[in-house]
Amino acid sequence: MSEPATMIRSARFRREREADWVRLDTILKQTERGGVRSLSFEDARDLSQLYRQSVASLSVAREISLDKALQEYLEALCCRAYLAVYAPQESVRGTFKRFITRSGPAAMRQSGGAILLAFVSMMIGAVVGYLLFFDDPMWYNTFIPGGMQGGRGISSSREELLDVIYGSGDEDLGGLGAFASFLFSHNTRIAIFAFALGVAACVPSFLLCAYQGLILGAFFALHVDRGIGLDLFGWLSIHGVTELAAIIIATAGGFRLGLAVLFPGNLTRRAALREHGRDAAKVAIMAALMLVVAAILEGFGRQLIVDRDTRIIIGWGVGLLWLAYFMLAGRSMDKRR
Amino acid sequence: MIWRKKKKAARVGPAALQPITKTQELLPPEGVPLRFEIAPIGGRFGAQIIDIVITVLGLIALMIFLVATDLVPSMALVSVGAILFFMIRVPYYAFAEMIWNGQTIGKRICRIRVVSGTGRSLTAHQIVSRNLMREMEVFAPGTVLLAGPSSFFEGLIAFLWVSGLLLVPIINKRNQRLGDIIANTYVVQNPVALLYPDLAAEQPVAQEGGYEFFPDQLDHYGAYELQVLADLLQSRKVAQKPLDLVPIGARIRQKIEYPYPVARNDEEAFLKAFYRAQRAYLEQKKLFGNARADKFHGEDKDTSG
Numbered sequence: 001m002s003e004p005a006t007m008i009r010s011a012r013f014r015r016e017r018e019a020d021w022v023r024l025d026t027i028l029k030q031t032e033r034g035g036v037r038s039l040s041f042e043d044a045r046d047l048s049q050l051y052r053q054s055v056a057s058l059s060v061a062r063e064i065s066l067d068k069a070l071q072e073y074l075e076a077l078c079c080r081a082y083l084a085v086y087a088p089q090e091s092v093r094g095t096f097k098r099f100i101t102r103s104g105p106a107a108m109r110q111s112g113g114a115i116l117l118a119f120v121s122m123m124i125g126a127v128v129g130y131l132l133f134f135d136d137p138m139w140y141n142t143f144i145p146g147g148m149q150g151g152r153g154i155s156s157s158r159e160e161l162l163d164v165i166y167g168s169g170d171e172d173l174g175g176l177g178a179f180a181s182f183l184f185s186h187n188t189r190i191a192i193f194a195f196a197l198g199v200a201a202c203v204p205s206f207l208l209c210a211y212q213g214l215i216l217g218a219f220f221a222l223h224v225d226r227g228i229g230l231d232l233f234g235w236l237s238i239h240g241v242t243e244l245a246a247i248i249i250a251t252a253g254g255f256r257l258g259l260a261v262l263f264p265g266n267l268t269r270r271a272a273l274r275e276h277g278r279d280a281a282k283v284a285i286m287a288a289l290m291l292v293v294a295a296i297l298e299g300f301g302r303q304l305i306v307d308r309d310t311r312i313i314i315g316w317g318v319g320l321l322w323l324a325y326f327m328l329a330g331r332s333m334d335k336r337r
Numbered sequence: 338m339i340w341r342k343k344k345k346a347a348r349v350g351p352a353a354l355q356p357i358t359k360t361q362e363l364l365p366p367e368g369v370p371l372r373f374e375i376a377p378i379g380g381r382f383g384a385q386i387i388d389i390v391i392t393v394l395g396l397i398a399l400m401i402f403l404v405a406t407d408l409v410p411s412m413a414l415v416s417v418g419a420i421l422f423f424m425i426r427v428p429y430y431a432f433a434e435m436i437w438n439g440q441t442i443g444k445r446i447c448r449i450r451v452v453s454g455t456g457r458s459l460t461a462h463q464i465v466s467r468n469l470m471r472e473m474e475v476f477a478p479g480t481v482l483l484a485g486p487s488s489f490f491e492g493l494i495a496f497l498w499v500s501g502l503l504l505v506p507i508i509n510k511r512n513q514r515l516g517d518i519i520a521n522t523y524v525v526q527n528p529v530a531l532l533y534p535d536l537a538a539e540q541p542v543a544q545e546g547g548y549e550f551f552p553d554q555l556d557h558y559g560a561y562e563l564q565v566l567a568d569l570l571q572s573r574k575v576a577q578k579p580l581d582l583v584p585i586g587a588r589i590r591q592k593i594e595y596p597y598p599v600a601r602n603d604e605e606a607f608l609k610a611f612y613r614a615q616r617a618y619l620e621q622k623k624l625f626g627n628a629r630a631d632k633f634h635g636e637d638k639d640t641s642g
Contacts (some may be wrong), residue, residue: 009617010620011535015535055365064623066560066563066564067536068568069533069535070532070535073530073532075371076531077528082363082365083438083450086457087458088460090460090461092435189481192477193477196473196477277466277519278462281466
């Protein structure tokens with residue numbers, strides 16, 4: 001402060017505060033290199049205080065100073081300090097734990113209506129597919145393209161179908177191979193697109209989900225026609241309960257997005273999309289987790305367990321566990337939302 | 338975006354000379370809006386390439402391990418690879434952005450980062466949803482394209498999908514991609530703070546004494562010209578070859594009708610003194626509600642009323 005009287009106002013302003021800015025700058029350099037945890041007690045304590053001071057300085061400098069160098073410096077300094085102060089405070093593990101125990105199931109409960117809607121659309125497809133097959137079996141080839149039939153066409157005999165159901169199937173692929181090829185399969189793509197295309201006013205999601213039901217219905221009808229409906233039921237149950245539920249849930253996520261676009265309520269469409277997107281993303285992650293579980297069941301469970309009743313029990317038992325998890329987990333926290 | 342709003346054809350003034358960088362203001366709880374420079378498309382693209390290279394290297398290492406230990410039969414290699422790539426990629430982006438405060442390794446190298454549009458910390462939800470949307474935008478249809486679409490129609494849809502969504506950040510005013518819009522995030526340049534010494538801090542020393550300027554001599558210029566002069570005087574210290582200040586000083590003296598000659602050696606002192614006087618004058622005017630953006634401030638009065 002050599003000659004404050006002759007200095008112009010903005011230069012005096014700068015001289016009085018410059019030391020603090022430089023100190024903040026050094027603290028920030030340390031933070032950017034090693035994170036907030038590497039700071040000493042004094043530095044951590046001063047960081048937030050110096051940040052607020054600098055922000056106040058910036059606000060003043062914008063008004064009174066025409067010193068471009070100073071303004072640019074303060075802008076950048078405050079931005080850096082803001083990023084250091086408002087860094088994500090959650091750990092990766094904590095976030096994951098919170099999702100599993102609370103926010104994931106809560107989002108599922110919030111999306112109950114959409115899940116019901118998706119379930120209904122798949123059931124509509126299944127019933128239609130079932131009835132159409134008995135009307136004219138040629139529908140089977142229309143619904144299920146040759147590549148997906150896996151040797152189970154309308155010309156297959158009862159024995160051939162039973163062989164697929166109780167045989168070892170894709171033995172040469174091995175557990176991990178079957179696991180991966182399952183995830184990469186048709187159903188996963190259906191789930192992904194049913195979620196992603198939901199934004200387009202629900203229509204593509206509905207079509208995809210109903211189409212999946214159509215396949216299911218026709219497939220089921222084929223086996224009922226051969227008198228082995230219950231065997232197929234067991235074969236499908238072990239992974240299908242989880243897998244089809246995952247498709248339904250992914251579709252429900254898509255529906256949430258589509259409903260936000262169709263009926264935004266008092267919000268703008270963008271805000272509604274953002275609001276519903278919170279739950280939709282969680283629902284989609286849940287569906288992805290379920291697909292992984294279904295892949296494990298398919299890759300390992302289906303070959304190891306060939307008894308029909310055991311298959312049914314395991315499949316629906318896992319389904320019940322999912323239901324209980326979604327209904328009950330983190331309930332006590334719901335009121336806080 | 339002020340430069341856009343001004344009438345472009347009206348004049349070729351300093352407004353046209355201002356750098357064309359997009360900025361986004363965030364409002365932190367402290368109530369002072371902070372301006373971030375939006376990252377250019379090139380930087381984001383570069384960061385993306387680096388990140389893809391990193392994840393692919395991880396994938397290759399893992400695949401070599403799997404093949405060497407004979408865990409995976411060769412038939413399932415492609416599908417296992419696709420799944421592993423997905424399982425490496427998604428956590429990589431999400432965890433990196435969570436741990437390094439909105440930066441992946443590629444973003445670190447390209448000096449860009451993700452910030453939240455809310456003016457608070459990035460939340461896990463924002464990070465996850467913007468990265469999941471990337472899967473929808475690029476990787477899921479991209480995988481369909483690479484794996485060989487089952488029909489021409491499917492390939493066409495996937496191609497249109499990818500190219501359409503890649504256009505979104507280019508068209509978008511803030512270079513946001515779809516995931517950024519949904520998660521309410523922006524990708525910005527890493528702010529760099531450089532503090533230059535204050536040009537007006539001390540009285541310049543000239544051999545023949547101080548310079549004095551009258552108010553009518555300081556009425557010619559505005560803030561823009563002042564800052565150009567400051568840049569010239571600053572860069573004189575930084576640059577290798579000193580800038581010749583004589584023509585600049587002569588030009589200014591002619592404009593403000595400064596009556597006295599200035600010695601060659603004193604040119605810098607003169608300019609500094611002028612800068613100081615001009616800044617004090619303009620800041621004073623600004624304080625009293627008469628902010629002068631540039632030398633056209635006189636004309637502005639007629640239009641802005």
